[in-house]
Amino acid sequence: MMTIDENLKFNAEGLIPAIIQDHSTGRVLMMAWMNRASLQKTIESGKTVFWSRSRQKLWMKGETSGHTQTIKDIALDCDGDTLLIQVDQVGAACHEGYRSCFFRSVRDGVLELTEARLETPE
């Protein structure tokens, strides 16, 4: 019996990247960072809680916008240094109002929008 705690490798800042994927569509929504406390809160609350590197504090995704992410699955990679979390996303994952933060792709060396805004930016 192996627990997730025994298998995780946090980086020198005590952080691990978490890839957030829409459970129903498979769309990758965002990538954010967790520390041990935010992962623990994520597991306990059933909603994603990240570590903000810029604000140096925990934040529950959607705490002000209402765009919460309900956990459906938490996976880790072979090296134990990346998380892949399946969620049910309310509204836009991106603070710029797009469903996914990955709303631009490279086409012939230039960035192009690949999706329409769902909401006005926060």
Added chain:
Amino acid sequence: MMTIDENLKFNAEGLIPAIIQDHSTGRVLMMAWMNRASLQKTIESGKTVFWSRSRQKLWMKGETSGHTQTIKDIALDCDGDTLLIQVDQVGAACHEGYRSCFFRSVRDGVLELTEARLETPE
């Protein structure tokens, strides 16, 4: 006209995380790191090339195993600090022989295998 170069933010080590997703199934296969040179080689060659932090060198995914990744799309996130790359994956993305490196999930606090091995480990 914005190019990807103007919009990318590499970290203090000159690296950016690249999430690799199976173009046909939507399965997230792995996460690895790129520097500016490996991204340039990825774009030029049409195959993923990463920066190995442990070996401190560029590596083309599949150069020894044959498990190459052919690029279908390169997206970046709102902050420009994460890449999402759609690929056609040959065989197993994971060196442990699984299609995806994310072959374990947390179930009731314990890690469980969520997929079968495709190949013997490298």
